[in-house]
Amino acid sequence: MAPDITPRQAAVLNFIAECIDEHGYPPTIQEIGQRFGIASTNGVFDHLKTLERKGFIERSSKARSIRLTPKAAAGLTRRHADALPLVGRVAAGYPLLAVENIEEYIRVAPRLARRNAFCLRVTGDSMIDAHILEGDIIVVDRDRPPATKDIVVALVEDEATVKYYYPQDEMVELRPANAAMSPMFFPAEQVQLQGVVISLQRDLDAHSPIPR
Amino acid sequence: MAPDITPRQAAVLNFIAECIDEHGYPPTIQEIGQRFGIASTNGVFDHLKTLERKGFIERSSKARSIRLTPKAAAGLTRRHADALPLVGRVAAGYPLLAVENIEEYIRVAPRLARRNAFCLRVTGDSMIDAHILEGDIIVVDRDRPPATKDIVVALVEDEATVKYYYPQDEMVELRPANAAMSPMFFPAEQVQLQGVVISLQRDLDAHSPIPR
DNA sequence: TGGGTTGCTGAATTTTTGTTCAGTATACTC
DNA sequence: GAGTATACTGAACAAAAATTCAGCAACCCA
Incomplete structure (x- = not known):
């Protein structure tokens, strides 16, 4: 067959x-x-x-x-049913959205699903002063050109990081929202911007029954 | 009409x-x-x-x-359209979910739409230390029994308020997450609990084109 | 008492949609 | 080189489905 x-x-x-x-x-x-x-x-x-x-x-x-x-x-290449891929552990050498990196598909509001976007689970508390917590799921728009002060997802040395974006002449500053951490500076060519954070979903309901 | x-x-x-x-x-x-x-x-x-x-x-x-x-x-007895009502300005004397109080319907993830829940737009920064900001849309589960320390929506004197929930013998303490604000105490019968906050959605994308 | 809304019947008509039949061209494969 | 699958054209046909028109009866409202 x-x-x-x-x-x-x-x-x-x-x-x-x-x-x-x-x-x-x-x-x-x-x-x-x-x-x-x-x-x-x-x-x-x-x-x-x-x-x-x-x-x-x-x-x-x-x-x-x-x-x-x-x-x-x-048989579908595009995702179906108002879902966006959740990017998990980022595998070195693979594009961020390679099948190897996709953990699952998350159902989101249709308004978000229509974008060229993906989801990322936040690890660490580097953006806590921007009220983005560990475990939050952020929605990242790949088509939106990043502007200064936007919160972006950037790939640096095969690791995905969420930071404020402050471009400079030949360098890029990635600034955490956490008084205990320092801004990081990279040559522009070492930073691959993946997109701008456009939305955030938090589950406060950790001990709820698992939905169908 | x-x-x-x-x-x-x-x-x-x-x-x-x-x-x-x-x-x-x-x-x-x-x-x-x-x-x-x-x-x-x-x-x-x-x-x-x-x-x-x-x-x-x-x-x-x-x-x-x-x-x-x-x-x-x-109009549906069962919920199909993955939408939850957004409760707007709360009209005195009306039940929270009366038609008069419903501003619009918000499409949410199906997992959330299946609950007996509603949405509320957060006003003020009384929960800012819990990383809930003005303008955030919270999803409130009406069927979940509130437990101590839960973030709840309560109706006090016809006004909806979002606070930490600390029940006491005959009184209810509603505690803000804001160092600049003080906890409030009410006789239990003056406080109508509307539900527990189970999820949160934030739009970081304020200046984006309006989706269709 | 008259006008509006609701909830229908019955029939005629048009449009949309699915199905079938008879072919053609290309590629693959045994 | 015959046989099969893919990917179509073009035409005819049948069926399903939407729309329109002309009513009727019950109810509420003022």
Whole structure:
């Protein structure tokens, strides 16, 4: 049996997931065709039959009756369902968002999920004076250009760090929000900015039952 | 204007939400009609027009194109839309969650939306030493019994306040997390506990474009 | 007592959507 | 070099679904 998916099929599957995310209901066959420039509804129909045969979707003969199966997640390149990747321990040499670095997917408010963003669990108390605590989950926007005084996530020597951002001529100052710690200075080329912290979620409810 | 919903309309709204939950896509007009024994599609159509006029759903002329708005949560007996009410200025004499007190519905992580909870925007800096800032949105669980040292929302003289909770024999101490402020003591019967703060969301991104 | 809202019936009509059939071209594989 | 999967075109057709129109009955409100 072939559990494989072709690039074209994956694109169709992704589009279906996007539609559900965005509109709340699946696309019609003609809507899929429009998106991919497939003139004949039968071209799309073939894709759907194949995706169903391979177990990625379920359908019936009714309008918009496409359903994603749990297996569909395997064929999706984009995350689904209002989730952002939680980056865990950062593995040396890998890009921050490499699969190896992703611990899990965290469900966040849709407003945040629509961004090109990721989540990071804060370790240490270097930002405590900015009221960001150990264990807080921060949401980091990768598309937002960092401005002076922004709180950023930077990669220095393969370690991710959260600090205030103060760029200088050839150097970058990363300033903690903790009176007990000193600012750090690096040559600009040694600092890889990953994004700007746009939101924060804290769980005060440590001893709560685990949600489904 | 009537932001109200009749029992019949609420039943229809609930059925729509159930369908989305269960099948992954909204029902058609005829499916709704079948469920409620409404013979004419126009009977259902009237309901949909009314629900749309009242802001509970959005639709287009396409098949199954019903979408629940965040407001839909108000009409639902079960919670589907991952939204919690944001309680605004507290009106004297009204229950905290009366329609008059609800400013809007905030989309939150589904884990939180499943609770019997509401959101509150923090005013003032009485909890700043607990790293809760003015403007933060806190999520308050109404079903969680408050324990000593929990951060709670309490209603005292028709004003909602966020404080540490220290119950005593006949009195309740509400303790701020701010060295510049003093604890307050009230007879237990003057304090209406609304719930325990279980989560917090902060937007650091004040000058970002408004999400759609 | 008249006007508005709610909650429908019944029928006609249009639009949207899914399905089927008959082909074509390319690539892979045995 | 035959056989199979992929990825389509184009046309015709059937079905599902939405929309509109013309009513009716019950209720509340003022």
